[in-house]
Amino acid sequence: MAINLDFPTVWARWPSFLDGATLTLELALMATVFGGTLGTLCAVGRRSRNSTIASLSGAYVEAIRNTPFLVQIFLVYFGLASLGLKLSAFTVAAMALTINVGAYTTEIMRAGFDAIPRGQIEAAEGLALSRFQVYWHIVLLPAMEKVYPSLTSQFVLMMLASSVCSQISAEELTAVANFIQSDTYRAFETYITIAVIYVVLSLVLRAGFWGLGLVLFPRLRRLGTPL
């Protein structure tokens, strides 16, 4: 049962792999920016005193976290088309990823908000900071800093989950691999290759988030210690 590995046949398709990896990275970045924003807003909403907003945010989180991503992406792709709205596979993939990661971000950010001691806010109010200053410097940024590791690993997980987007004809890395595999019949070599590319993409994302953390959190930049 010796396996003959023939990597050069597969690697000859490197421009396709590169296109796929670029698209995967683009999807991940869009979902990180939009999903991060959506999740933060919903986390604020879930803690809101307005019970309608709180239960709406809660329903969104429960609906998304309790259904498979594949089902969600089919719902968006085929559902919108049935309603007459034809969006490209890439747009739908980015939307579905945003909606998905937004729900997980909500829960992570909520944990961060919950971890801000009441006294910290009272102290800021005692120093006559404005409401915006309190929210930005005393609540939001420290909350994000506390949960930053969970947040970034969620985004990396989401980048890996974007492989599911191959189902709806978004030509990301896994879709490219599926095609190359079916054209060259070199399944093992193809999937080993993209596994390595995914590892590299993860490392790139992690490095990016590490740098972003230094920009976002002055405390971390100066002290270099975890909160």
Added chain:
Amino acid sequence: MKHGKIILAALAAGMAFATVNVAKADLLDDIMKAKKIRIATDLAIPPSGMMDSAMKPTGSDVETAQLLAKDWGLQLEFIQTTGATRIPNVQTGKADIIISTLSVTPDRAKVIDFSKPYAALASDVGCLKSLNIKSWDDLKDKKIGVSRGTTQDTMLSKMTDKHLNLSRYEDDATMVTAAVSGQADCIGTSATIIAQIGKTNPARVFEPKVPITTFDLAVGMKKGEPRLMEKVNAWVEANIKNGKLNAIYKKFHGADLPPNMRGS
């Protein structure tokens, strides 16, 4: 320590034995000894492979597989597969043979062996009936849905001079959903599937517009199994002759096989 050595020796002996077994293996003998044949069939491509209302597999490929197992007196196990994983399934020994609308192509013949054709399949680019499309020129830059890894995908992908805009879906079921929901107004697939869409969705009737090719469908198996191949070929020949394969095809596809395959 002593126990360790005994276990190690036993393991080594076992491995040597296993290696000998693998080297001698003949797939036909293995199948006959197990009294069971594992057939890779895609059960998500009506009417070749699908589930009936009782969630039992049915379809022309399913009945072909069942007929073969019955004729050989074997128990049948379906290995569910998709278009793209049919060939890896037999290469890696997960299935013994493929009966799953597998068309014969030179590229595929490099990695697996094909039996004599048991059926044939016309492939077309099919579009919404209302669209005025007659030639490849009319299809230029139009979105065409295909099922990734199928021969239609490979053939259309190579027509770079025709400037086709292909959307590759993971399997036929997803591609059909794209056609039904309006994500794709043209699809490159078998004539059977194109005809099927309108039957279940009168709102979106598709018809064949531009022919791609006609494929012979054959039973696929791992390379280097001459005895199994001989037996499958004999079976195919006999059942083409007695008209059973044509009857199965007609029952599900609503059309006869090409004249030379209709039996006597």
